[in-house]
Amino acid sequence: DIQMTQSPSSLSASVGDRVTITCRASQSISSYLNWYQQKPGKAPKLLIYTASSLQSGVPSRFSGSGSGTDFTLTISSLQPEDFATYYCQQSSSAPYSFGQGTKLEIK
Amino acid sequence: DVQLVESGGGLVQPGGSLRLSCAASGFTFSSYWMTWVRQAPGKGLEWVANIKQDGSEKSYVDSVKGRFTISRDNAKNSLYLQMNSLRAEDTAVYYCTRGKPGIAAAVDWGQGTLLTVSS
Numbered sequence: 001d002i003q004m005t006q007s008p009s010s011l012s013a014s015v016g017d018r019v020t021i022t023c024r025a026s027q028s029i030s031s032y033l034n035w036y037q038q039k040p041g042k043a044p045k046l047l048i049y050t051a052s053s054l055q056s057g058v059p060s061r062f063s064g065s066g067s068g069t070d071f072t073l074t075i076s077s078l079q080p081e082d083f084a085t086y087y088c089q090q091s092s093s094a095p096y097s098f099g100q101g102t103k104l105e106i107k
Numbered sequence: 108d109v110q111l112v113e114s115g116g117g118l119v120q121p122g123g124s125l126r127l128s129c130a131a132s133g134f135t136f137s138s139y140w141m142t143w144v145r146q147a148p149g150k151g152l153e154w155v156a157n158i159k160q161d162g163s164e165k166s167y168v169d170s171v172k173g174r175f176t177i178s179r180d181n182a183k184n185s186l187y188l189q190m191n192s193l194r195a196e197d198t199a200v201y202y203c204t205r206g207k208p209g210i211a212a213a214v215d216w217g218q219g220t221l222l223t224v225s226s
Binding site: 049055 | 154
């Protein structure tokens with residue numbers, strides 16, 4: 001099975017900052033990488049699929065990149081509503097595992 | 108609008124069984140892969156199982172293989188998760204999700220149903 005590792009596990013940042021979260025797969029997954037945002041008490045929300053495609057309705061300040069084993073999620077200018085936990089997920093082969101999450105907190 | 112409504116959660120003793128249901132509406136249910144994802148209290152997301160549109164293909168995470176069975180009834184627009192031999196570590200919120208066509212990404216999520224396994 002493919003293991004997904006995110007870094008950092010937590011991150012403090014300020015409104016307006018540029019933030020990058022990294023996700024690494026234990027083997028090559030091509031571009032089969034998705035990113036989700038989850039706020040407390042809510043279901044996750046799909047942000048990015050196939051590494052760099054923006055899901056409909058997601059603000060353009062979110063972007064994704066990478067292929068093979070290394071991927072990044074970038075938020076270009078943090079907004080108050082972006083403070084949440086972010087998860088990557090590989091969709092290359094079942095079981096479609098998630099990373100452990102990155103909690104983005106207000107500095 | 109797409110709606111996914113889970114039900115069936117509750118308190119179960121270790122070794123017990125329970126069936127979760129997910130009622131889908133707002134889309135052609137029979138055209139989509141469906142997936143269960145769970146989240147233990149205060150923990151991250153765990154992919155549990157998925158099922159193809161016609162039910163002919165299913166996959167499971169190792170920790171539930173042989174204990175959980177995913178199924179669907181396209182005539183009733185419903186997804187199910189039969190859970191047997193439950194353990195404390197199965198305690199979680201269970202989410203029903205709809206797959207994005209051609210990609211194993213969960214584009215729509217239900218509100219979740221809580222399963223607690225405890226004596």
